[in-house]
Amino acid sequence: HDLPSQSQLSYRKLPIKSVQKSLRVNSGNFNLCIWLSVAHFTFRTFFRSVSEHCDFFTAPASTRFHGAYPQGLLEHSLNVYDCLCDYLSRERAKQVYHMNYSDETIAIVALLHDICKVNCYKESTRNVKVNGTWTQVPYYEFDDQLPYGHGEKSVYIITGFMRLSREEAFAIRYHMGFSGNDEVRNVGQSFEQFPLSFALSCADMEATYYIEGK
Numbered sequence: 675h676d677l678p679s680q681s682q683l684s685y686r687k688l689p690i691k692s693v694q695k696s697l698r699v700n701s702g703n704f705n706l707c708i709w710l711s712v713a714h715f716t717f718r719t720f721f722r723s724v725s726e727h728c729d730f731f732t733a734p735a736s737t738r739f740h741g742a743y744p745q746g747l748l749e750h751s752l753n754v755y756d757c758l759c760d761y762l763s764r765e766r767a768k769q770v771y772h773m774n775y776s777d778e779t780i781a782i783v784a785l786l787h788d789i790c791k792v793n794c795y796k797e798s799t800r801n802v803k804v805n806g807t808w809t810q811v812p813y814y815e816f817d818d819q820l821p822y823g824h825g826e827k828s829v830y831i832i833t834g835f836m837r838l839s840r841e842e843a844f845a846i847r848y849h850m851g852f853s854g855n856d857e858v859r860n861v862g863q864s865f866e867q868f869p870l871s872f873a874l875s876c877a878d879m880e881a882t883y884y885i886e887g888k
């Protein structure tokens with residue numbers, strides 16, 4: 675299914691303190707009603723629409739690396755949220771680097787940085803030789819019907835539904851940091867001008883390589 679149109683969703687600014695906990699509850703059984711009653715109406719409408727129009731709650735995070743299993747994308751998004759919250763809670767980050775962001779901003783950039791991956795992974799099978807015998811095994815294949823890039827695609831999707839601040843947009847756009855295929859100078863400029871961009875990139879790498887092990 676296509677994502678909901680802008681006329682269906684258009685809102686901002688929102689209190690979202692309950693969203694992270696609610697998503698964790700939801701990730702176990704996909705019953706959005708558990709947290710729809712406690713999350714702010716407009717923010718929960720976004721995720722309710724996401725669940726109806728795409729596979730955010732069920733998709734993997736990749737085909738064969740981190741989170742290459744059902745719910746991998748949701749798990750990764752929550753891990754990045756935890757890592758970003760921890761990074762920004764440091765006194766040095768607050769006092770020296772002046773990284774003081776609202777709960778809403780932290781949740782938006784962390785939970786939606788990889789929204790570009792929705793509806794891109796298709797379940798399939800392939801033949802693998804097991805003990806000398808060819809056997810069909812399940813796997814995910816990548817089929818992007820909206821090839822708009824990675825971080826820039828996430829920004830494109832989100833801004834159809836809510837307004838992002840410039841720092842939020844740059845953070846999501848360059849969350850891959852120097853490990854992506856972006857012009858190095860642009861990544862450096864993003865990190866220098868928008869500290870949240872650097873912090874989100876660190877959180878993404880920490881979640882990927884240390885928590886998820888890839």
